[in-house]
Amino acid sequence: xxxxxxVLDHFMHPHNVGKMExxxxxxxxxxxxxxxxxxxFLKIDKETKIxxxxxxxxxxxxSNIATASIITDLAKGKSLEDAKKIxxxxxxxxxxxxxxxxxHCSVLAADTLQTAISNYEIAHGLKEVxxxxxxxILAELKKIIYPQVGTxxxxxxxxxxxxxxxxxxxxxxxxxxFDTWRENVVEEINEHLEKYPEVKKIQxxxx
Ligand code: FES
Numbered sequence: 731x732x733x734x735x736x737v738l739d740h741f742m743h744p745h746n747v748g749k750m751e752x753x754x755x756x757x758x759x760x761x762x763x764x765x766x767x768x769x770x771f772l773k774i775d776k777e778t779k780i781x782x783x784x785x786x787x788x789x790x791x792x793s794n795i796a797t798a799s800i801i802t803d804l805a806k807g808k809s810l811e812d813a814k815k816i817x818x819x820x821x822x823x824x825x826x827x828x829x830x831x832x833x834h835c836s837v838l839a840a841d842t843l844q845t846a847i848s849n850y851e852i853a854h855g856l857k858e859v860x861x862x863x864x865x866x867i868l869a870e871l872k873k874i875i876y877p878q879v880g881t882x883x884x885x886x887x888x889x890x891x892x893x894x895x896x897x898x899x900x901x902x903x904x905x906x907x908f909d910t911w912r913e914n915v916v917e918e919i920n921e922h923l924e925k926y927p928e929v930k931k932i933q934x935x936x937x
Contacts, residue, residue, distance in 0.1 A: 744796070770802070796835075798842075905936060
């Protein structure tokens with residue numbers, strides 16, 4: 731597996747590592763595909779809503795550490811509104827790319843940053859707790875990376891239909907039965923959606 735020099739630099743000498751005392755917000759997220767975890771801590775200026783300080787703890791692989799390091803660099807000094815626009819693609823670009831099977835590591839880092847920001851906004855009455863629905867399901871599916879090419883399954887048009895009613899999630903997938911990643915993707919869909927108390931049953935159909 732080929733890592734860029736930047737990934738290696740951030741892995742060997744990560745920026746903004748460590749637990750923050752009395753953060754204004756934090757979030758811990760895990761990647762269903764590998765079990766690795768990241769925690770992000772934020773210190774936010776009450777008036778300007780600028781991220782004054784940010785740090786992370788990683789419980790994962792080399793690119794987990796590198797992507798968390800770069801994502802905290804990208805967010806530091808930004809307003810919450812600007813930091814909300816930071817994506818996993820930004821992290822990958824700043825690291826000069828990642829191997830396809832490691833793209834999910836950058837998704838995890840970006841996701842944890844966004845959850846920490848969202849936790850801050852909810853705690854400070856800047857936004858309401860979102861209702862669970864089709865939008866939530868689609869947002870979760872967009873976090874699932876098809877490892878062979880390193881792109882999410884929604885962008886790859888592998889998701890044909892998403893429905894939600896009476897606690898039942900219905901997903902029609904566009905993946906052939908000879909696709910060797912199919913089981914892996916199904917497992918990830920389940921793990922991403924099972925954490926929501928609103929979800930009682932998950933039905934995934936294939937052609
Ligand atoms: Fe899963 Fe890197 S975060 S292998």
